[in-house]
Amino acid sequence: MMDFLQHLSFWDWLALGTLLLILEVFGAGGYLLWTGMAAAAVGVLSYLFPALPWPWQFLLFALLSVLTAVLWWQRLRNAGKTSQQPGLNQRGQEFMGRTFALHEAIVDGRGKIKAGDSLWLVSGPDLPAGTPVEVVGQDGVVLKIKACA
Known part of the structure; x- marks a missing residue:
């Protein structure tokens, strides 16, 4: 297992990101979308910095996943605010x-x-x-x- 982690490739992160995005298609409500994007971002970073050790890769993945989940939660929370056009879509x-x-x-x-x-x-x-x-x-x-x- 340690051998796999020490030779973690950017392809592994991109495959994880792709898998999460495919699962998102089946209706996860946006949560796997942002986690998949975080995995893809770690894949890009590990491609740009090939000497990035695996603990840092997992730390980046965790931080990016939490950050994107919080930003998604705030966006959903703000979407429920009152509109500046309260009669919109209320014919009659x-x-x-x-x-x-x-x-x-x-x-x-x-x-x-x-x-x-x-x-x-x-x-x-x-x-x-x-x-x-x-x-x-x-x-x-x-x-x-x-x-x-």
């Missing part, structure tokens, strides 16, 4: 408080309005087509409306 929120005319009468609590270039399902009190209504809420893809006073 842009219609809150706006007034539209009913496109189809509301019967049994369901009807349609034309908002923008599309028809939207609405729920509210039974009203005839053409009645001005105000959007007051949203339940999934259905807009909640009330009759304008």
